[in-house]
Amino acid sequence: MEVLLSIAIGVLTACGVFLILRARTFPVLLGLTLLSYAVNLFLFASGRLRVDAPPLIRAGASYADPLPQALVLTAIVIGFGMTAYLAILALRGLSESGADHVDTDQDE
Amino acid sequence: MVKAGVFLLARLHPALGGTDLWFWLVSGTGAVTLLYSAATALFRHDIKGLLAYSTISHLGLITLLFGLDTRLSIVAGVFHIINHAIFKASLFMAAGVIDHECGTRDMRRVNGMFKRMPITGSLAIIAAASMAGVPLMNGFLSKEMFFAETVGHPQFEAISWLLPVVATIAGVLAVAYSLRFVHDVFFNGEPIDLPRQPHEPPRWMRAPIELLVLLCLLVGVFPQLTVAPLLKVAAAATLQGPLPAFELALWHGFNRPLMMSLLALAGGVFLYALRAPLFAWQAQLPTMHPRTAFERAYRVLANAARRGVALLDNGSLQRYNALLIGFVLVLGSWAFFSGEKASIRIAVQAADEAAYLALFALLLGSVGATLLYRKRLLAVLLVGVVGLVVAMIFIRLSAPDLALTQLAVETGTIVLMLLVLYYLPARTAPGSSASRLVRDVLLALFAGGGLMLVTLQMLATPFQTISGFYLQESVPGGGGTNVVNVILVDFRGFDTLGEISVLVIVALASHALLDRLTLIAPRYDSDGRAWAREAHPLFLSMLMRLLPALALTVSVYILLRGHNLPGGGFVAGLITSVALVVQYLANGNAFAHRRMPGNPAALLALGLALATGVGMASWLFDRPFLTTAHGHVSLPLIGEFELASAMIFDLGVYLVVVTVVVTVLSGLGLLSERAHKHEVAG
Amino acid sequence: MNAHAPILPILIPLAAALLQMASGRLPFQRLVGLLATGLLVLLTGWLTLLADDGVLRVYALGDWPPPFAIVLVVDRLAAAMTLLTAVLGFLVLLYASAGFDREGMHFHPLFQFQLLGLLGAFLTGDLFNLFVFFEIMLLASYVLLAHGGGLTRTRAGITYVVLNLIGSALFLIALGLLYGTLGTLNLADVARALTQPGYNQALVRLSLALMIVVFALKAGLLPLSFWLPHTYTAAGAPVAALFAIMTKVGIVAILRLQAIALAPVMPDLLANWLTTLALATIVFAALGALAAVRLRALAAWLVLLSAGTLLLTPAQASVEVSAAALYYLVQSTLAGAAFFLLSGIIAEQRGKVADHFMTGPPLQAAWLKIAFLIVATTAAALPPFSGFVGKLMLLSSLREVAAGPVIWTVVLGSGFIVMAALARDGCYLIWKHKGAARPLAVEPVGWQRTTALLLLVAAGPLLALLARPLSDYSGRAAAQLHTPGAYVTGVLGAGAAKSIDHEARQ
Structure with missing residues (x-):
C-alpha cells in the first residue's frame, strides 16, 4: 500500500511539474491541479496509512490520524480558491490581450 | 570635511584590516587616487583647483598607507593626516587671501605676488615646501615614513618593486605641483590683467596662516617635542593595540627613503621645467x-x-x-543528504487488487493528461478521472470527510475548467524545442522521483504525534464524534476562519475582475466542432429543477450531522453549490439569476460574520476567541441531541462556501451572456 | 481586554472588511477603513510597549492547551512588526482614499484582508496557521495587484500567482514532512521535538530547507527574485507601497525559524548558501537599479536590494546582527513605501512622460522636490537620515563575521551604484525641463495624499533622530528572539524547554 501511494504521488508530481513548465496558461492550470493532488496525498500520508479506521469516535475502535485529514481538507479548499482565481485571471488576460485582436477574430 | 571619510577608514581598520582583499581594495584605490589626482593637480590653472586635487591625492596616500596594513604604516597614515591638515589648511587660507586680493585665482594671470605680499608669500612658500616634502618641514617626516613603508612591504613579493615606484612618481608629481604653485603665483613675471590691485592682507587675515606655518616648522624640526604625544594617542586609538617602535627624527642616515625623497625633488624640478610642452600637450587633449x-x-x-x-x-x-x-x-x-539518516524499517501493508487498479487508473489519467494536454477537453476529463481516484484513495484510507470534499471540489474544478476552456482561443501552443523538452522531463522526473522516495522514507519512519489529544478530547471537550470536523470547527477553528476568508477573497476577486469584462464567444471548439446553439436541453432542465430541493435537504442533513459523522459545513456548502451550478448549466443564466441573491458581498459578510461572531461570543464567558460550548438540547418531535456552538460556526462556513461558488460561477456565466450579446451585435 | 490583546490586531481588519462588504458605499468604506487602521496603529503601538516587558504573551485559540491549540505569540519582534504593518497600512490607505480606491471594485475589504494576512503571519506561532495566513496575504495581494486593471498588471499577476502557487505546494510538502517526522506543527513544539533524539534528521532537514525556500521566494532571494521587480513595477503606487512589507514577512519568518528551531540543533542548514545568494541578490538588484528607466521600477529594485541586504543576516545567528537587521528592516520598509507613493504623484504631474527618466514638464508642487531629495538620500543610505544609520549599524554588526570583507565590499559597492543612479535619475525628474516648460495643469495632490506622503518621507529623518531608542528596542527584540528556550517555555510551559536551553548553550 505504502509503495503504491508513493508511486502515485511521484507520478502526479512529475506530471504536474512537466505541465507547469509549459508555455500556455491552460496546461499550467492542469499542472497545478495535478501537483495539488500530489501534495494533498502527501500531506495526508504524513499521518500514515490506515484501512477501515475512520476517525469517528465509537466504542472499541482504532482510528486513523485525524489531524492531517483536517489539514488536507483546509488545503483542498484553499487550493480550489487559488485555482479559481488563476482561471479568472487567465480569462481577464485573454480579454485584455485579445482586445487588439478583435478584428482578426471577426474575419474568420 | 574630507578627512571624515579617511577617519571612517581609520576606525574600520581594526575590524577589517589584515586580509588580501583589504590590501587590494584599499591600497589599490589609494594608489590610483594618489597618482591620478597628483597629475590632475599639476594641470589645474585655478589655485584652489590645484590645492583641491592635491588634497585628494594626499587622501589617496593616506588610504594607501592604511591598506598596507603594517603597524607602522598605520602610524604613518595617522601622522600624515595630522601633517596634511596643518600645511593644507594654511595653503587654502593663503589661496583665499590671494583670491581676496586679486579677484581671481587663475595662475596664468596671478604672477609676481612675492613683490606685492612678501609675508604671505614667504608663509605660503614654506607651507608648499612642506606639501612637496622638503626637509625641515613636517610634510617631509611623514612622507619619509610613507616611502619607508612602501619599501620592503611584506605582501606579494612579485610586485614588491611596484610600490616604491608608485610612491616616487607620486613624490615627483607633488614636488612639481608645489613648485608650480610657488613659482607661478609668487614669481614668473608680472600679473596680467587683474581686476584688483593686490597688496598685503590685513593682519588678522594672516594670523592663522602664521600660526599654522609655525607649526609646520616646529613639527618638522622638533618632532619629538611637539607632535609625538598626540600621534601616540591617535595611532594607539586606531590600532587598538600596542604601538610599534618608531622614531620621529629628521635624520635617519642615507637610506632608501632619503634616496627616494631626493629623487622626487630632482624629478619634480625637472618635470616643472618641462611645463611648457606639457601644458601645450594637455591643451590639445579633447576636453x-x-x-x-x-x-x-x-x-x-x-x-x-x-x-x-x-x-x-x-x-x-x-x-x-x-x-x-x-x-x-x-x-x-x-x-x-547532509543529514543523518535514520534506520528505516519497512513494514508495508499488503495491497489488494483494488489498490493496483486505482494506481493504474491514476497513472492513465495523469500521464494521459500530460501527454495529451493540447487536446484540452480530453485533458480536463482525464484530470477529472485522477481527482475521482484521489477521492477513492481517501475513502479506502479511512478519510470519508476528505473523500466527500474531494468529490465536491472536483466537480467545481472541472466545471470551472470547462468554462475557461470555452473561451480560450483555439490556437495550439508551438511545440517546445528538444533541449527544452529534455530539461523539463529531467526536472519532472527528479521532482517526481524525489518526492516518491521521500514519501516512502517518511511512511517507513516511526513517529509520535499530538493527534492522540484530539481523539481523546473530541467527545468530552468538543461535543462531536467526527474528530476531523471537531478539529476543523473547534481545535483548529482558527485555520478554518482563515480558510473561509480565502474563499471570500476569491469571491470578491471574481466580482472585481470579471466585472465589465468582455470576451468573444467562440463558435467552434478547439477541435473545430461547432458549439451547440440550441437552448438548454429540455430533459436536463426539467430534471434539474427538482434537484435544488433535493440538494438542499441533503446538505442540511450533512451540515447537521457533520459534527458526529462525515459531513459538515464545507461539504454541505459544496453540495448545495454543485446543485446550483448544475441548475445553471441546465437552465441558463437568466433562470438561475432570478433565483440568486442580490448582493453577494453582503451575503459573504454574513457568513463570515457568523463564524467570527461565534468566536467572539466566547469573550462573554471570559474565554479566548473561538472557545466552544456544547450541551444537550431536547426538542419536541426531534428528541434529544447534542448541540455545539461550533455548529453555528459551521453554518457560517456553509453560507460562505455557497455564496462563493455561486458568485464565481455566475460571474463567469454573466461573461458568457455578454459574450453572446457581443456576438449578436457584431 | 488586556487578555485578548493578541487576537485584536487580526479581528479589527476582519471586522472592518465585514462592514465594508456589507455596505459597499465608498465613503462609508473609507471611513471604516481609516478608523479601523487608525485604531490598529494605536492598538499595536500599545502592544509594542506592552511587549517590552519581555514577557511572552501567548493566546491559545479555543482555550485548548498548546501545542494542540493554534497559538498567537506576541514578543517584541512580533509586536513591532504589527506596528510597522499598521502604520504603513494606515498611511497607504489614506493615500489610496484620494481616488485610487475608485479604480476597481472591493478595494477596501481586500486591503483589510491583506492587512489581516500580514498581521496573522507575524503573530501566529503555528506553522500550518502560518500557511493559512500566507494564503490570505497572497490571495489579497494577487487581487490588489490587479486593481485598476491593464494588461501589464494581469501579466505580472499571472507570473506572481503561478510562482506563489508552486510555493504554497512546497510549503504544504514541508509541513507534511515536518508533521510526518516530528508529529507536531507548533513552532515551539517543533523546537522542543528537535532537541529530542531519535527523529529522522534527513527528512526534517529537507522539510526545513523547503520551508526556507518558500520564505526566500517571498523575500525575493536570487534565483527566485525575478517576479519581484515586475510585480512591484506593475502594481498601482499605493499597492506597491503596501507590498514593501511583503518581502519582510519572508525575512522575519526565516529569522524566527532560524533563531527558534535551527540555531540550537542544525545551525549549518543556513550556512553559506544563504549569504552567498543574498550577496548575489544585492548585486542583481544594484544592476537593476542602474538599468531602471522609471522611478517606480527603481523603487522596486531598491526593495529587492534591501531584501537582499536583510537576507544576509539570518545565517549569522547573532543577536547584534539581528538587532541591526530589525532597525534596517523598519526604515527600509518605510523608505520603500515612500518611494512608491512619490513615484505615483511624480508620474501624475509629468503627464505623458510619467515617471520615466526623461526630460519633461516641471513638477507643479515644489515640495515634491524636497520630498524626493529626502527619500533618495534615505534610500541611498547617505547621511544623515535613517538609511545611513541602518546601513551603518548593519555593516558594523557584520564586521565580525567570517564573510565580513566580502559583504562590506558588495554592500558598499552596490550602495555606490544606487547613489549614482539616484543622483542621475533624480536630475531628470526634478531639474531637467524641456525649455521654459510650465507645470502641467493637473489635479492638486490633495490633503490625504500629501499627509500620507509627508509622514512617510518624514520617517527618514525621524527614525534617524529616534535611532537610539529604536535601536535599543530592536536590540532587546533581537535578544529575546535569540533565546529559544524562553520561547519554548513561554509557549509550552516550563519543563519543556530545559533541554533546548542546554543545547543552545553548547
Missing part, C-alpha cells in the same frame, strides 16, 4: 565637461546593466518556474 563624461559613462554602464539583467531575467514564467523547481531540487538534495 569633456565632467557632467557629460559622467552621463556618458553612466549610459554605458546602464546599458551594460540592462543587458546583464535581461540575460538573467528574460521575463519568461517558464524559466522562473524551472529555476524555482531546480533550486528546490538542489537545495533539498543537499539538506537531505
Whole structure:
C-alpha cells in the first residue's frame, strides 16, 4: 500500500511539474491541479496509512490520524480558491490581450 | 570635511584590516587616487583647483598607507593626516587671501605676488615646501615614513618593486605641483590683467596662516617635542593595540627613503621645467565637461546593466518556474543528504487488487493528461478521472470527510475548467524545442522521483504525534464524534476562519475582475466542432429543477450531522453549490439569476460574520476567541441531541462556501451572456 | 481586554472588511477603513510597549492547551512588526482614499484582508496557521495587484500567482514532512521535538530547507527574485507601497525559524548558501537599479536590494546582527513605501512622460522636490537620515563575521551604484525641463495624499533622530528572539524547554 501511494504521488508530481513548465496558461492550470493532488496525498500520508479506521469516535475502535485529514481538507479548499482565481485571471488576460485582436477574430 | 571619510577608514581598520582583499581594495584605490589626482593637480590653472586635487591625492596616500596594513604604516597614515591638515589648511587660507586680493585665482594671470605680499608669500612658500616634502618641514617626516613603508612591504613579493615606484612618481608629481604653485603665483613675471590691485592682507587675515606655518616648522624640526604625544594617542586609538617602535627624527642616515625623497625633488624640478610642452600637450587633449563624461559613462554602464539583467531575467514564467523547481531540487538534495539518516524499517501493508487498479487508473489519467494536454477537453476529463481516484484513495484510507470534499471540489474544478476552456482561443501552443523538452522531463522526473522516495522514507519512519489529544478530547471537550470536523470547527477553528476568508477573497476577486469584462464567444471548439446553439436541453432542465430541493435537504442533513459523522459545513456548502451550478448549466443564466441573491458581498459578510461572531461570543464567558460550548438540547418531535456552538460556526462556513461558488460561477456565466450579446451585435 | 490583546490586531481588519462588504458605499468604506487602521496603529503601538516587558504573551485559540491549540505569540519582534504593518497600512490607505480606491471594485475589504494576512503571519506561532495566513496575504495581494486593471498588471499577476502557487505546494510538502517526522506543527513544539533524539534528521532537514525556500521566494532571494521587480513595477503606487512589507514577512519568518528551531540543533542548514545568494541578490538588484528607466521600477529594485541586504543576516545567528537587521528592516520598509507613493504623484504631474527618466514638464508642487531629495538620500543610505544609520549599524554588526570583507565590499559597492543612479535619475525628474516648460495643469495632490506622503518621507529623518531608542528596542527584540528556550517555555510551559536551553548553550 505504502509503495503504491508513493508511486502515485511521484507520478502526479512529475506530471504536474512537466505541465507547469509549459508555455500556455491552460496546461499550467492542469499542472497545478495535478501537483495539488500530489501534495494533498502527501500531506495526508504524513499521518500514515490506515484501512477501515475512520476517525469517528465509537466504542472499541482504532482510528486513523485525524489531524492531517483536517489539514488536507483546509488545503483542498484553499487550493480550489487559488485555482479559481488563476482561471479568472487567465480569462481577464485573454480579454485584455485579445482586445487588439478583435478584428482578426471577426474575419474568420 | 574630507578627512571624515579617511577617519571612517581609520576606525574600520581594526575590524577589517589584515586580509588580501583589504590590501587590494584599499591600497589599490589609494594608489590610483594618489597618482591620478597628483597629475590632475599639476594641470589645474585655478589655485584652489590645484590645492583641491592635491588634497585628494594626499587622501589617496593616506588610504594607501592604511591598506598596507603594517603597524607602522598605520602610524604613518595617522601622522600624515595630522601633517596634511596643518600645511593644507594654511595653503587654502593663503589661496583665499590671494583670491581676496586679486579677484581671481587663475595662475596664468596671478604672477609676481612675492613683490606685492612678501609675508604671505614667504608663509605660503614654506607651507608648499612642506606639501612637496622638503626637509625641515613636517610634510617631509611623514612622507619619509610613507616611502619607508612602501619599501620592503611584506605582501606579494612579485610586485614588491611596484610600490616604491608608485610612491616616487607620486613624490615627483607633488614636488612639481608645489613648485608650480610657488613659482607661478609668487614669481614668473608680472600679473596680467587683474581686476584688483593686490597688496598685503590685513593682519588678522594672516594670523592663522602664521600660526599654522609655525607649526609646520616646529613639527618638522622638533618632532619629538611637539607632535609625538598626540600621534601616540591617535595611532594607539586606531590600532587598538600596542604601538610599534618608531622614531620621529629628521635624520635617519642615507637610506632608501632619503634616496627616494631626493629623487622626487630632482624629478619634480625637472618635470616643472618641462611645463611648457606639457601644458601645450594637455591643451590639445579633447576636453569633456565632467557632467557629460559622467552621463556618458553612466549610459554605458546602464546599458551594460540592462543587458546583464535581461540575460538573467528574460521575463519568461517558464524559466522562473524551472529555476524555482531546480533550486528546490538542489537545495533539498543537499539538506537531505547532509543529514543523518535514520534506520528505516519497512513494514508495508499488503495491497489488494483494488489498490493496483486505482494506481493504474491514476497513472492513465495523469500521464494521459500530460501527454495529451493540447487536446484540452480530453485533458480536463482525464484530470477529472485522477481527482475521482484521489477521492477513492481517501475513502479506502479511512478519510470519508476528505473523500466527500474531494468529490465536491472536483466537480467545481472541472466545471470551472470547462468554462475557461470555452473561451480560450483555439490556437495550439508551438511545440517546445528538444533541449527544452529534455530539461523539463529531467526536472519532472527528479521532482517526481524525489518526492516518491521521500514519501516512502517518511511512511517507513516511526513517529509520535499530538493527534492522540484530539481523539481523546473530541467527545468530552468538543461535543462531536467526527474528530476531523471537531478539529476543523473547534481545535483548529482558527485555520478554518482563515480558510473561509480565502474563499471570500476569491469571491470578491471574481466580482472585481470579471466585472465589465468582455470576451468573444467562440463558435467552434478547439477541435473545430461547432458549439451547440440550441437552448438548454429540455430533459436536463426539467430534471434539474427538482434537484435544488433535493440538494438542499441533503446538505442540511450533512451540515447537521457533520459534527458526529462525515459531513459538515464545507461539504454541505459544496453540495448545495454543485446543485446550483448544475441548475445553471441546465437552465441558463437568466433562470438561475432570478433565483440568486442580490448582493453577494453582503451575503459573504454574513457568513463570515457568523463564524467570527461565534468566536467572539466566547469573550462573554471570559474565554479566548473561538472557545466552544456544547450541551444537550431536547426538542419536541426531534428528541434529544447534542448541540455545539461550533455548529453555528459551521453554518457560517456553509453560507460562505455557497455564496462563493455561486458568485464565481455566475460571474463567469454573466461573461458568457455578454459574450453572446457581443456576438449578436457584431 | 488586556487578555485578548493578541487576537485584536487580526479581528479589527476582519471586522472592518465585514462592514465594508456589507455596505459597499465608498465613503462609508473609507471611513471604516481609516478608523479601523487608525485604531490598529494605536492598538499595536500599545502592544509594542506592552511587549517590552519581555514577557511572552501567548493566546491559545479555543482555550485548548498548546501545542494542540493554534497559538498567537506576541514578543517584541512580533509586536513591532504589527506596528510597522499598521502604520504603513494606515498611511497607504489614506493615500489610496484620494481616488485610487475608485479604480476597481472591493478595494477596501481586500486591503483589510491583506492587512489581516500580514498581521496573522507575524503573530501566529503555528506553522500550518502560518500557511493559512500566507494564503490570505497572497490571495489579497494577487487581487490588489490587479486593481485598476491593464494588461501589464494581469501579466505580472499571472507570473506572481503561478510562482506563489508552486510555493504554497512546497510549503504544504514541508509541513507534511515536518508533521510526518516530528508529529507536531507548533513552532515551539517543533523546537522542543528537535532537541529530542531519535527523529529522522534527513527528512526534517529537507522539510526545513523547503520551508526556507518558500520564505526566500517571498523575500525575493536570487534565483527566485525575478517576479519581484515586475510585480512591484506593475502594481498601482499605493499597492506597491503596501507590498514593501511583503518581502519582510519572508525575512522575519526565516529569522524566527532560524533563531527558534535551527540555531540550537542544525545551525549549518543556513550556512553559506544563504549569504552567498543574498550577496548575489544585492548585486542583481544594484544592476537593476542602474538599468531602471522609471522611478517606480527603481523603487522596486531598491526593495529587492534591501531584501537582499536583510537576507544576509539570518545565517549569522547573532543577536547584534539581528538587532541591526530589525532597525534596517523598519526604515527600509518605510523608505520603500515612500518611494512608491512619490513615484505615483511624480508620474501624475509629468503627464505623458510619467515617471520615466526623461526630460519633461516641471513638477507643479515644489515640495515634491524636497520630498524626493529626502527619500533618495534615505534610500541611498547617505547621511544623515535613517538609511545611513541602518546601513551603518548593519555593516558594523557584520564586521565580525567570517564573510565580513566580502559583504562590506558588495554592500558598499552596490550602495555606490544606487547613489549614482539616484543622483542621475533624480536630475531628470526634478531639474531637467524641456525649455521654459510650465507645470502641467493637473489635479492638486490633495490633503490625504500629501499627509500620507509627508509622514512617510518624514520617517527618514525621524527614525534617524529616534535611532537610539529604536535601536535599543530592536536590540532587546533581537535578544529575546535569540533565546529559544524562553520561547519554548513561554509557549509550552516550563519543563519543556530545559533541554533546548542546554543545547543552545553548547
